[in-house]
Amino acid sequence: MGERIASRPGLGISLAGFCLLLLGIMPIIANGRPAGSGALVFAFWLSLWQLLFSLPLLIREWRSGERGLFSASLPPSRRTKVLAVTLSTGALFGLSTWIYVLALEKAGSVNTAIAIQAYPLFAAALEAVFLGRRKSLVELGFMLLVLAALYYLATRGTWRAEGLSGWFVLALAVPALWSVAHIIIREALVSTPITPNQVTVSRLVVSVGVLLPLLLAFGDSDMIVGRLFDYPFQFFALAMGLAYYVELIVWFNAVRHIDVSVASSITVPAPALTMVLAALLLGEAVTGAQIIALAVVFLGLFSLLFVGMRPQTA
Numbered sequence: 001m002g003e004r005i006a007s008r009p010g011l012g013i014s015l016a017g018f019c020l021l022l023l024g025i026m027p028i029i030a031n032g033r034p035a036g037s038g039a040l041v042f043a044f045w046l047s048l049w050q051l052l053f054s055l056p057l058l059i060r061e062w063r064s065g066e067r068g069l070f071s072a073s074l075p076p077s078r079r080t081k082v083l084a085v086t087l088s089t090g091a092l093f094g095l096s097t098w099i100y101v102l103a104l105e106k107a108g109s110v111n112t113a114i115a116i117q118a119y120p121l122f123a124a125a126l127e128a129v130f131l132g133r134r135k136s137l138v139e140l141g142f143m144l145l146v147l148a149a150l151y152y153l154a155t156r157g158t159w160r161a162e163g164l165s166g167w168f169v170l171a172l173a174v175p176a177l178w179s180v181a182h183i184i185i186r187e188a189l190v191s192t193p194i195t196p197n198q199v200t201v202s203r204l205v206v207s208v209g210v211l212l213p214l215l216l217a218f219g220d221s222d223m224i225v226g227r228l229f230d231y232p233f234q235f236f237a238l239a240m241g242l243a244y245y246v247e248l249i250v251w252f253n254a255v256r257h258i259d260v261s262v263a264s265s266i267t268v269p270a271p272a273l274t275m276v277l278a279a280l281l282l283g284e285a286v287t288g289a290q291i292i293a294l295a296v297v298f299l300g301l302f303s304l305l306f307v308g309m310r311p312q313t314a
Helices: 008-033 039-063 076-105 107-129 137-154 167-189 198-216 222-229 231-252 260-266 270-282 288-309
Strands: none
Touching: 008 076, 008 107, 008 231, 008 260, 008 270, 039 076, 039 198, 039 222, 039 231, 076 107, 076 167, 076 198, 076 231, 076 288, 107 137, 107 260, 107 270, 107 288, 137 167, 137 288, 167 198, 198 222, 198 231, 260 288, 270 288
């Protein structure tokens, strides 16, 4: 059995706070790309840039002897488990990246940023089902409050099902896929010597491998090479790839020390930053429904964080 990583909650909370800033900026980068840049081709290129950014650290780790998955001391059964994690989560991340960019474009930066705040709910549900980490009635009440706010926003403030935004519902698929992948990855990170960057590199290889055939099947194959010398497009793809890569590395290090549901709760204010930047830089209108929904989501998720961090009585 490999030794589990020593938990440092303070460090995990600080790293999750840095993720908050990156998550607030990323929607602006994605929606700031040149008009006519499809979501699928942008997802492919930003994933490719992420992979390239991850290689220097991988080489450094390899030279320093930090082999992780390739360590001779890792039992074959554990190596097989990590490979299975890599393939499954890589496919989930590849699909979620495409949906993320598409939702930002169709539902808007602010709506998608708020939808992603459902992440702690999905993470908490999965932790309860698969890890036995049950939530109290108070926590369940705050979760219902957040769900009500998201439904209010999805119906554009009408509360009527016929006003439900399909693109907003699609945006909710992103935190659902992320939570599944991150729960799986966290267990590998804390129980094997594989490093966060090695996880990132391996899953990006799979993600690119998933997005490429999708682009060939559903997009314009000429975009793959044609976009290579489209410098405005590549500037935004590179910037998004860098921000996403740094956020992933910081995030994976954070969840080595704190639960995914706690880490994701810390990133709750990210949509507020997105809202301000979207209005200033992209000219997106901020609606009353968005402000109300965001305020209620803040209240619900911060309350969940407060209740979850209280000492548990016997």
